[in-house]
Amino acid sequence: xxxxxxxxxxxxxxxxxxxxxxxxxxxxxxxxxxxxxxxxxxxxxxxxxxxxxxxxxxxxxxxxxxxxxxxxxxxxxxxxxxxxxxxxxxxxxxxxxxxxxxxxxxxxxxxxxxxxxxxxxxxxxxxxxxxxxxxxxxxxxxxxxxxxxxxxxxxxxxxxxxxxxxxxxxxxxxxxxxxxxxxxxxxxxxxxxxxxxxxxxxxxxxxxxxxxxxxxxxxx
Amino acid sequence: xxxxxxxxxxxxxxxxxxxxxxxxxxxxxxxxxxxxxxxxxxxxxxxxxxxxxxxxxxxxxxxxxxxxxxxxxxxxxxxxxxxxxxxxxxxxxxxxxxxxxxxxxxxxxxxxxxxxxxxxxxxxxxxxxxxxxxxxxxxxxxxxxxxxxxxxxxxxxxxxxxxxxxxxxxxxxxxxxxxxxxxxxxxxxxxxxxxxxxxxxxxxxxxxxxxxxxxxxxxxxxxxxxxxxxxxxxxxxxxxxxxxxxxxxxxxxxxxxxxxxxxxxxxxxxxxxxxxxxxxxxxxxxxxxxxxxxxxxxxxxxxxx
Numbered sequence: 001x002x003x004x005x006x007x008x009x010x011x012x013x014x015x016x017x018x019x020x021x022x023x024x025x026x027x028x029x030x031x032x033x034x035x036x037x038x039x040x041x042x043x044x045x046x047x048x049x050x051x052x053x054x055x056x057x058x059x060x061x062x063x064x065x066x067x068x069x070x071x072x073x074x075x076x077x078x079x080x081x082x083x084x085x086x087x088x089x090x091x092x093x094x095x096x097x098x099x100x101x102x103x104x105x106x107x108x109x110x111x112x113x114x115x116x117x118x119x120x121x122x123x124x125x126x127x128x129x130x131x132x133x134x135x136x137x138x139x140x141x142x143x144x145x146x147x148x149x150x151x152x153x154x155x156x157x158x159x160x161x162x163x164x165x166x167x168x169x170x171x172x173x174x175x176x177x178x179x180x181x182x183x184x185x186x187x188x189x190x191x192x193x194x195x196x197x198x199x200x201x202x203x204x205x206x207x208x209x210x211x212x213x214x215x216x217x218x219x220x
Numbered sequence: 221x222x223x224x225x226x227x228x229x230x231x232x233x234x235x236x237x238x239x240x241x242x243x244x245x246x247x248x249x250x251x252x253x254x255x256x257x258x259x260x261x262x263x264x265x266x267x268x269x270x271x272x273x274x275x276x277x278x279x280x281x282x283x284x285x286x287x288x289x290x291x292x293x294x295x296x297x298x299x300x301x302x303x304x305x306x307x308x309x310x311x312x313x314x315x316x317x318x319x320x321x322x323x324x325x326x327x328x329x330x331x332x333x334x335x336x337x338x339x340x341x342x343x344x345x346x347x348x349x350x351x352x353x354x355x356x357x358x359x360x361x362x363x364x365x366x367x368x369x370x371x372x373x374x375x376x377x378x379x380x381x382x383x384x385x386x387x388x389x390x391x392x393x394x395x396x397x398x399x400x401x402x403x404x405x406x407x408x409x410x411x412x413x414x415x416x417x418x419x420x421x422x423x424x425x426x427x428x429x430x431x432x433x434x435x436x437x438x439x440x441x442x443x444x445x446x447x448x449x450x451x452x453x454x455x456x457x458x459x460x461x462x463x464x465x466x467x468x469x470x471x472x473x474x475x476x477x478x479x480x481x482x483x484x485x486x487x488x489x490x491x492x493x494x495x496x497x498x499x500x501x502x503x504x505x506x507x508x509x510x511x512x513x514x515x516x517x518x519x520x521x522x523x524x525x
Contacts, residue, residue, distance in 0.1 A: 003395075094514045
C-alpha cells in the first residue's frame with residue numbers, strides 16, 4: 001500500500017515537471033499533499049489513535065485544501081494561466097525528473113539508515129520529490145510556479161521526516177507545516193505585489209529592478 | 221498432445237487477430253450512434269482483396285513488390301515467440317524479446333522502403349513521420365521489456381508472460397501497473413491509433429500509416445492489413461499476458477477464453493479512447509513518448525532496487 005502511494009508520488013512528480021499549466025501544477029501539488037498526508041496511516045509506530053488522526057487530518061487540511069486553495073486564489077488574482085517561457089522545456093524537465101529519481105536511489109543505497117524503514121522506497125522517493133521541487137524552483141520563470149516548486153520540496157522533506165522520525169512525536173513536522181504556511185502566505189503577497197506593480201509575474205525580469213540595468217536588458 | 225498446445229496458440233492468433241479491428245470499429249460506431257460494420261469486416265475485406273489483381277506503377281521498383289510479403293513474414297515470425305493464454309510460445313530462447321522487437325522493426329523497415337519506393341511525396345512524408353516516432357516507441361518498448369524481465373527474472377517473452385505466471389505480481393503490483401499502462405501507450409503508437417495517428421483520416425497530409433499504403437492494391441494491401449492485425453495482436457498480448465498471467469486460472473480453455481476476452485477488451489478500450497480523444501499535434505507526439513519512456517524508466521528503477 002505504501003509502495004502504491006510512493007509510486008503515485010513519483011508519477012505526480014513527473015506530471016508536475018511536464019505540465020506548464022499553472023492550474024494543473026496546483027492540482028498536482030494538492031494530490032501530492034493528499035497522498036503524502038495519508039502515509040502516516042501506514043507506518044508502524046508509537047503514534048496511534050487520536051494523535052495520529054489529528055496529524056493526518058491537519059496535514060491533509062493544510063497540504064491538500066488550504067494551500068492549493070490559496071494558490072488558486074492567487075492565480076486568479078494575478079491572472080496567469082501557464083508558464084510561457086520556462087528556462088527548461090517540458091520533455092527535458094521530465095528527463096531530469098527520471099535522472100533525479102535514479103540519483104536518489106543511488107544516494108539512498110549509500111545512505112546508512114540506523115533502523116528499518118517501512119518501505120525501501122520511502123527514502124529515495126522523498127529525496128527525488130525534494131530534488132524535483134528544487135528543479136521546479138530554478139527552472140520556472142513564473143513566481144507562482146516557483147511557489148508550487150517550494151511546496152513540492154516541502155512535500156519531499158515531510159515524507160523524509162515521517163520516514164525517519166517514526167519514534168519521535170510529529171510535533172517537529174507540524175511546526176514545519178506552520179513555517180511553510182507562513183512562507184506561502186508571504187510568497188502569495190509578494191506575487192500580488194509583483195503583479196500589481198509590473199503587470200506580470202515573470203521573475204526572470206526582476207533583475208531589471210536594480211538601479212543599474214544589465215547590458216542585456218538595456219539592449220532588449 | 222502436449223507438444224501440440226503451442227500450435228493452438230498460433231492458430232488462435234492467426235484466426236482471431238482480424239476480429240479485433242472489427243471490435244474497434246464496432247465500439248467506435250456505438251459511440252457515434254451508428255450500427256457499424258460487421259465484426260468480421262476485415263475478413264471479408266481481406267478475402268475480397270486477395271481475389272483482386274495488383275496494379276504496379278512504373279516508378280516503383282522491386283522493394284515495392286517485395287515489402288508486403290516480407291513484412292508479413294517478419295510479423296509471423298515474431299508471432300511464434302508470443303505465448304497466448306494457457307499455451308506457451310512455439311519458439312523461445314533466452315533473449316528472444318530483443319529478436320521480437322527487431323522483427324517488428326524489420327516489418328516497419330519494409331513498409332518504409334515500400335513507401336519511399338513509390339516516389340510519392342505523401343508516402344515519403346508518412347514514412348518520415350513513422351521513422352521519427354518509431355525511434356521513441358522502440359526505446360519505450362525495450363524499457364518495458366527490461367522492466368518485465370527484471371520483475372519475472374527471465375529474459376524470454378515466454379518466461380515473462382507464461383512461465384513466471386502470477387509470481388510476477390508478487391514483486392510490486394503498482395509498478396507493474398505502470399508497465400502495463402506504458403505498454404498500452406506503445407500499442408497505440410505502434411498500431412497508429414488515435415492520440416498518435418488517425419486511421420480514419422481522409423486527408424493525406426495528416427496520415428502516417430495510411431499514407432504509406434496509398435499506392436498498394438489487391439493482395440498487397442491485404443497483406444498489409446493482415447500484418448497490421450497481427451501486430452495489434454502481438455502488442456496487445458504483452459499487457460494482456462501481464463495482467464492475466466497463466467496460473468491465475470489454471471484450466472486451459474478457461475484461460476484461453478480469458479485471454480481472448482482481455483485482448484478484445486483492449487481493442488474495445490482503444491475504440492472507446494478513439495471516440496473520446498482527439499489526435500495529438502504532431503509536435504506533441506515525441507513529448508508524449510518521452511513521458512512514456514520516463515514512466516518506464518521509473519518502473520525499471522523501482523523494480524531493479
